[in-house]
Amino acid sequence: MKIHRIQALITRHLFLYKRSLPRLMEIFYWPFLDLVVWGFITVYLMKFQGQLPGVVTFFLGALILWDVLFRAQQGITISFLEEIWSRNLMNLFASPLKPSEFLAATMTLSVFKVAMVSCVMVAAAYFFYSYNVFMIGLSLIPFVVNLIVTGWIIGVLTTSLIMRFGQEAEVLAWGMVFLFQPISCVFYPIDILPKWLQAVAWANPATHVFEGMRGVLSGGSLPVAHLGWAVGLNLLYLVTIIGVFHWTFNICKEKGLLVRVGE
Amino acid sequence: MLPIVEVSGLTKRFGDFTAVDGVSFEIRPGEILGLLGPNGAGKTTTFQMLLGLVTPTAGSIRMFGKDLVQHREEILSQVNFSSTYISMPYSLTAEENLWVTAKLYGLSDIARRIDEVVKKLEMEEFRHKLTRKLSSGQMTRLTLAKAILTEPKILFLDEPTASLDPDIAHKIRALLKDVRRSAGLSILYTSHNMREMEEMSDRIIFLQKGKVVAQGTVQEITERFGQRDLEEVFLKLARES
Numbered sequence: 001m002k003i004h005r006i007q008a009l010i011t012r013h014l015f016l017y018k019r020s021l022p023r024l025m026e027i028f029y030w031p032f033l034d035l036v037v038w039g040f041i042t043v044y045l046m047k048f049q050g051q052l053p054g055v056v057t058f059f060l061g062a063l064i065l066w067d068v069l070f071r072a073q074q075g076i077t078i079s080f081l082e083e084i085w086s087r088n089l090m091n092l093f094a095s096p097l098k099p100s101e102f103l104a105a106t107m108t109l110s111v112f113k114v115a116m117v118s119c120v121m122v123a124a125a126y127f128f129y130s131y132n133v134f135m136i137g138l139s140l141i142p143f144v145v146n147l148i149v150t151g152w153i154i155g156v157l158t159t160s161l162i163m164r165f166g167q168e169a170e171v172l173a174w175g176m177v178f179l180f181q182p183i184s185c186v187f188y189p190i191d192i193l194p195k196w197l198q199a200v201a202w203a204n205p206a207t208h209v210f211e212g213m214r215g216v217l218s219g220g221s222l223p224v225a226h227l228g229w230a231v232g233l234n235l236l237y238l239v240t241i242i243g244v245f246h247w248t249f250n251i252c253k254e255k256g257l258l259v260r261v262g263e
Numbered sequence: 264m265l266p267i268v269e270v271s272g273l274t275k276r277f278g279d280f281t282a283v284d285g286v287s288f289e290i291r292p293g294e295i296l297g298l299l300g301p302n303g304a305g306k307t308t309t310f311q312m313l314l315g316l317v318t319p320t321a322g323s324i325r326m327f328g329k330d331l332v333q334h335r336e337e338i339l340s341q342v343n344f345s346s347t348y349i350s351m352p353y354s355l356t357a358e359e360n361l362w363v364t365a366k367l368y369g370l371s372d373i374a375r376r377i378d379e380v381v382k383k384l385e386m387e388e389f390r391h392k393l394t395r396k397l398s399s400g401q402m403t404r405l406t407l408a409k410a411i412l413t414e415p416k417i418l419f420l421d422e423p424t425a426s427l428d429p430d431i432a433h434k435i436r437a438l439l440k441d442v443r444r445s446a447g448l449s450i451l452y453t454s455h456n457m458r459e460m461e462e463m464s465d466r467i468i469f470l471q472k473g474k475v476v477a478q479g480t481v482q483e484i485t486e487r488f489g490q491r492d493l494e495e496v497f498l499k500l501a502r503e504s
């Protein structure tokens with residue numbers, strides 16, 4: 001891996017964001033609106049505080065953390081789509097750039113994106129609903145790191161599908177992550193799910209994070225077991241999906257798709 | 264002198280369609296080789312294989328005496344290309360796009376290199392313009408600028424003058440010959456403009472339906488087919504098939 005090539009790609013996207021209002025909106029506008037809606041729902045639910053202990057802290061925390069995963073995924077997939085839209089893939093992959101460097105750059109970009117979106121959401125939650133996400137405490141750090149990695153995994157998966165199946169698969173950039181939402185147990189505990197779906201959900205690293213989060217918020221200590229599972233699953237999937245990406249990349253070179261995606 | 268590019272038995276099949284069929288040729292240092300052929304002959308596919316964007320079904324590609332598959336990174340850092348088929352990110356200015364390219368290829372002294380290239384290609388008036396706002400001729404100049412910016416030893420140019428006005432096209436040809444002379448650059452070139460081919464090429468390869476049907480200097484080829492110029496040879500070959 002060569003740092004200057006990763007740097008080149010990151011700078012290219014920063015140039016882009018610098019002057020694109022729609023792209024900046026994506027970072028500030030949607031997360032903010034999400035928060036407003038869910039904030040009001042939470043305020044409403046607070047009236048039933050007695051029946052549903054901790055509901056307020058659960059919802060907004062979950063929302064902010066879910067957005068970490070979502071934006072991490074988008075950071076990867078949208079960066080790839082930008083290259084398709086600007087017919088730039090040929091310029092990139094006919095240069096010495098390696099697929100792994102491309103991934104490293106998009107992963108870094110996705111961390112930028114997550115950082116910015118999170119700042120907006122954390123601040124808005126605090127000002128509008130006096131909600132302080134940091135009450136989750138120190139476990140917030142491993143939670144966020146794990147969710148970013150899960151976001152990357154879904155992002156690289158989506159990118160591979162778009163690379164292989166072209167334009168028709170573009171909607172996956174926004175839709176794919178929601179396929180994972182029901183089995184991530186973001187807003188409800190896992191025992192709500194039917195038994196067979198619980199088994200599926202436990203294989204999802206995000207589920208362990210959200211279960212862990214609820215544990216911490218209802219007074220538990222650092223959820224070591226959940227974090228262990230999340231880290232293990234994430235590593236396993238990350239290595240697998242990077243392999244899948246390289247494999248898809250080679251298929252696309254065989255079929256001559258790399259120079260045609262987006263057409 | 265050892266050839267700088269050696270292509271042997273290069274074949275590409277898409278399913279059961281053969282786009283490039285057992286093509287072999289060499290490019291010598293400092294040589295301009297013209298790749299000629301009707302639409303669909305396999306020129307672009309050949310370029311894409313040379314750039315590592317399409318995997319050949321069979322055959323081998325060697326540059327600087329090394330195999331492209333095994334030494335991809337090293338080879339591609341000394342190669343660049345331009346084509347009517349590519350574009351550059353629209354929301355960046357021409358200069359920002361050049362900057363990103365320079366960084367991608369690991370150039371040092373980027374600002375000086377960009378100034379040089381901007382001057383050479385007469386891009387001053389649009390260097391700070393958004394790429395989205397460039398005319399197609401300016402866009403062509405930008406992609407050419409990105410190609411020579413990295414000081415490649417081999418240039419692959421797929422219809423580089425297709426959307427240029429005659430004046431700029433003339434200047435570009437002069438420029439390419441000039442870089443070739445000063446930097447000892449080798450160029451593989453396609454164009455549907457026969458006069459341009461005659462003017463530019465040291466040698467020509469004629470591709471048809473993926474196969475090499477003629478190879479040699481313009482004179483050798485016209486003599487062999489008993490025609491006055493390349494255009495007549497082209498028409499003869501294209502219509503006979």
Ligand SMILES: Nc1ncnc2c1ncn2[C@@H]1O[C@H](COP(=O)(O)OP(=O)(O)OP(=O)(O)O)[C@@H](O)[C@H]1O
Binds near residue numbers: 257260277300
């Ligand atoms: N990815 C692909 N999948 C299937 N067929 C392809 C693919 N790429 C090219 N072809 C086919 O291969 C043949 C050669 O195409 P190519 O683009 O190399 O021609 P060309 O010589 O550059 O033509 P032109 O002068 O029109 O640019 C064409 O018949 C084309 O349809």
Ligand SMILES: [Mg+2]
Binds near residue numbers: 306308421
């Ligand atoms: Mg072509």
